Amino acid sequence: INTIAGRKKDEVSHFILRLAYSRTEELRRWFLAQECALFKYRLEELAPGELGPTIRDPILADFLQEIDTETKKQFHDQLKALVCSSKQGVEALTTAGDVTRMIIYKVPFYLANEAVGRREVFLLNGDALVPEHRLHTILLAKFRTALSRSMTIATRSFAHAVSDPRLAPLLNDVDSVDVLGDEARKALAQNNTNLEQINIDQLDQLAETSMPLCMRLVHQTLRRDHKLKHWGRVQYGLFLKVAGLSIDDQIAFFQSEFTKLISPDEFTKNYAYGIRHRYGQEGARTDYSAYGCYKIIMDLPGPVPGEVGGQHGCPYKHMTSDALSALLAKTSIDASNQRAILQQAKTNNYQVACQLHFQATHTNSESMTGEVDLAGVGNHPNAFFKASRKYYSALAGESKQLAPVFQKADPSKNKKKRALDDRAPLQSTAGPNGTTASSSAVASTPLTNTNQQDQPSDQHTAPSTTFAAGFSTSSF
Numbered sequence: 030i031n032t033i034a035g036r037k038k039d040e041v042s043h044f045i046l047r048l049a050y051s052r053t054e055e056l057r058r059w060f061l062a063q064e065c066a067l068f069k070y071r072l073e074e075l076a077p078g079e080l081g082p083t084i085r086d087p088i089l090a091d092f093l094q095e096i097d098t099e100t101k102k103q104f105h106d107q108l109k110a111l112v113c114s115s116k117q118g119v120e121a122l123t124t125a126g127d128v129t130r131m132i133i134y135k136v137p138f139y140l141a142n143e144a145v146g147r148r149e150v151f152l153l154n155g156d157a158l159v160p161e162h163r164l165h166t167i168l169l170a171k172f173r174t175a176l177s178r179s180m181t182i183a184t185r186s187f188a189h190a191v192s193d194p195r196l197a198p199l200l201n202d203v204d205s206v207d208v209l210g211d212e213a214r215k216a217l218a219q220n221n222t223n224l225e226q227i228n229i230d231q232l233d234q235l236a237e238t239s240m241p242l243c244m245r246l247v248h249q250t251l252r253r254d255h256k257l258k259h260w261g262r263v264q265y266g267l268f269l270k271v272a273g274l275s276i277d278d279q280i281a282f283f284q285s286e287f288t289k290l291i292s293p294d295e296f297t298k299n300y301a302y303g304i305r306h307r308y309g310q311e312g313a314r315t316d317y318s319a320y321g322c323y324k325i326i327m328d329l330p331g332p333v334p335g336e337v338g339g340q341h342g343c344p345y346k347h348m349t350s351d352a353l354s355a356l357l358a359k360t361s362i363d364a365s366n367q368r369a370i371l372q373q374a375k376t377n378n379y380q381v382a383c384q385l386h387f388q389a390t391h392t393n394s395e396s397m398t399g400e401v402d403l404a405g406v407g408n409h410p411n412a413f414f415k416a417s418r419k420y421y422s423a424l425a426g427e428s429k430q431l432a433p434v435f436q437k438a439d440p441s442k443n444k445k446k447r448a449l450d451d452r453a454p455l456q457s458t459a460g461p462n463g464t465t466a467s468s469s470a471v472a473s474t475p476l477t478n479t480n481q482q483d484q485p486s487d488q489h490t491a492p493s494t495t496f497a498a499g500f501s502t503s504s505f
Contacts, residue, residue, distance in 0.1 A: 118162060258339045
């Protein structure tokens with residue numbers, strides 16, 4: 030968005046998506062969360078001195094005013110103590126030389142509730158005095174309020190906009206559009222390039238080390254209950270297909286579990302066809318893609334609590350806070366990372382919670398960008414899986430092979446008759462906390478509707494974790 034054309038596309042994308050995502054309350058909440066995450070990311074990425082020209086826009090003048098030098102002199106010691114309470118403030122003070130030469134704003138204290146609660150402001154006559162480097166939380170709160178209000182207005186305009194035949198297809202289908210493009214989808218489908226194909230002997234180990242929480246829970250449920258409900262079979266079956274499990278191995282794996290409760294004939298009659306269908310070997314012979322995070326979060330019904338074989342969907346959305354907390358407590362993720370993940374789940378930032386989970390269980394993965402592609406983590410379970418396998422491969426120093434912990438596939442074995450023994454509940458490994466942010470401008474991306482294939486795949490590929498909202502104050 031550093032060029033006029035890029036900025037225009039960025040802003041057009043925002044307003045198109047604002048209207049399209051105003052259809053339902055759930056879509057509105059999701060869009061609001063992603064736009065706020067992107068807005069915060071862009072604020073944090075601004076270089077020193079770049080924030081000032083942006084916030085001096087007349088639109089912000091009604092609540093944001095720079096204090097004069099006399100006020101800075103009068104409360105010099107208090108303001109210096111406030112500034113020096115953070116490393117960033119100390120750096121800003123060192124650059125400026127003195128508090129009187131720093132930029133400090135005043136805002137009504139009720140607009141700075143979060144900062145007031147953390148004692149990051151100086152209260153004076155009903156106003157909160159805020160150093161420039163601490164304006165982020167206040168601007169983010171203002172942005173969230175303004176965008177929420179605008180989404181409500183957009184809701185009333187949606188019916189009129191969708192009556193235009195030129196806009197109706199885009200507005201109705203944009204939440205089920207693949208904005209990654211064909212090349213990215215093909216790359217994801219071939220995510221085992223430079224990695225070996227997986228086999229059923231590896232699944233327990235991979236579930237423990239490399240599968241995202243959603244797929245790990247489905248795997249554990251299958252191993253424990255020896256059955257899965259329909260959506261669990263589809264969600265996990267497509268994931269294993271794209272992860273590199275052959276059709277013969279998937280049939281053998283599901284049969285080895287299901288036949289602990291039913292006969293082999295019943296399995297062949299009721300379940301084997303569905304597996305072959307997902308691999309494009311039956312029916313319309315469609316090459317189905319695995320479900321992305323957006324599809325799992327927005328479209329899949331959550332499991333019925335306590336239902337045997339029902340553990341599909343997104344655990345960050347479909348599990349209660351207590352259940353998710355208990356689940357995370359069973360892992361070796363440290364307490365601070367557990368709290369961070371739970372907080373993101375509580376605020377409906379399910380994909381961010383997934384990103385935090387990856388980084389908590391893959392120590393220093395952010396520093397391995399040359400070997401590990403983190404861009405899709407939080408967008409697609411298979412991107413999470415691929416990044417994890419690359420991570421362990423890089424740790425082992427083998428850029429094109431799996432880490433030694435994983436057993437190599439043995440094509441000489443009879444895959445169809447291979448059976449699995451029940452294993453102990455799986456554990457996670459702990460690591461540092463952190464997040465990544467991304468954006469994609471819909472206005473500059475060809476729209477490919479993937480909602481036209483027949484079931485059971487329901488091929489919806491998730492949009493990017495955050496859409497490109499214009500940073501301009503028109504959003505206010």
